[in-house]
Amino acid sequence: xxxxxxxxxxxxxQEGRISILNCDxxxxxxxxxxxxxxxxxxxxTFLISISSIKDKNxxxxxxxxxxxxxxxxxxxxxPSQPGxxxxxxxxxxxxxYGNKLVFGAGTILRVKS
Amino acid sequence: xxxxxxxxxxxxxxxxxNVTLSCEQNLNHDAMYWYRQDxxxxxxxxxxxxxxxxxxxxxIAEGYSVSREKKESFPLTVTSAQKNPTAFYLCASSKDRVxxxxxxxxxxxxxxx
Numbered sequence: 260x261x262x263x264x265x266x267x268x269x270x271x272x273q274e275g276r277i278s279i280l281n282c283d284x285x286x287x288x289x290x291x292x293x294x295x296x297x298x299x300x301x302x303x304t305f306l307i308s309i310s311s312i313k314d315k316n317x318x319x320x321x322x323x324x325x326x327x328x329x330x331x332x333x334x335x336x337x338p339s340q341p342g343x344x345x346x347x348x349x350x351x352x353x354x355x356y357g358n359k360l361v362f363g364a365g366t367i368l369r370v371k372s
Numbered sequence: 373x374x375x376x377x378x379x380x381x382x383x384x385x386x387x388x389x390n391v392t393l394s395c396e397q398n399l400n401h402d403a404m405y406w407y408r409q410d411x412x413x414x415x416x417x418x419x420x421x422x423x424x425x426x427x428x429x430x431x432i433a434e435g436y437s438v439s440r441e442k443k444e445s446f447p448l449t450v451t452s453a454q455k456n457p458t459a460f461y462l463c464a465s466s467k468d469r470v471x472x473x474x475x476x477x478x479x480x481x482x483x484x485x
Contacts, residue, residue, distance in 0.1 A: 261414075268412070293473065302376070302462050302476030303415070348414065359405075359430070360474065362414035 262286045263351050265363035274372045278336040282349030282363055285330065289351040293360070294323060294334050297346045306347075307334070310354075339370045374399045376477035378463050383482045385450075385457075393448045393480045395463035404446035405474065407462040408432065415462065421446055450482060458484045 264283045272278045282292075290311035295303035309316040309323045309332065316323050322335045336343055349363040376397045385391045397404065403422050407415040417430030421440040435454025440446055446465075450457045460481050464474040 300479065302478050305473050359417060359420060364412060364414040
């Protein structure tokens with residue numbers, strides 16, 4: 260049973276435009292969400308996170324939006340750059356309950372120049 | 373520089389052989405983890421450890437074993453009982469809580485011939 264779902268296996272975007280990566284979750288106990296970025300043959304690196312007490316968190320070109328009622332979060336990258344081409348993983352946990360992180364299957368982002 | 377070191381980066385083994393993947397961290401993190409990544413799937417947790425001399429099974433522990441004799445080290449043994457061991461293995465650590473932000477190593481690709 261996948262508790263964290265990234266329904267788009269891949270996304271292709273033109274350089275300079277906005278990239279929107281989506282993530283849905285089923286466990287209403289999740290209250291902390293993270294995005295990781297992964298290049299081929301490397302380990303994932305932390306990108307941005309959001310707590311359930313917020314609905315938006317911004318860090319430079321990256322913004323994460325959280326819609327708790329819809330159990331949905333999204334990562335916006337503006338403007339997209341070719342170096343953003345990577346696999347993006349969404350992850351969630353229930354911090355108040357000491358649960359481990361649960362990862363989605365990932366979305367491959369390709370930014371075309 | 374602080375970080376997580378996994379070795380070897382690439383490993384080939386014959387069916388029926390056990391193999392041990394090394395993971396060392398110098399971040400002074402309490403918690404360490406082993407994940408497995410397969411194409412089209414998210415990162416799946418094999419084992420994790422919150423403190424020395426203690427570890428817990430993750431979602432796919434069958435066919436694997438770990439030890440945590442030192443804070444810095446968390447080796448993973450892929451045994452011959454693991455039915456489908458060919459995969460990309462990622463080691464990670466976090467400062468304290470099991471659901472804290474993870475720092476990943478560069479991964480080890482195991483291929484069973």
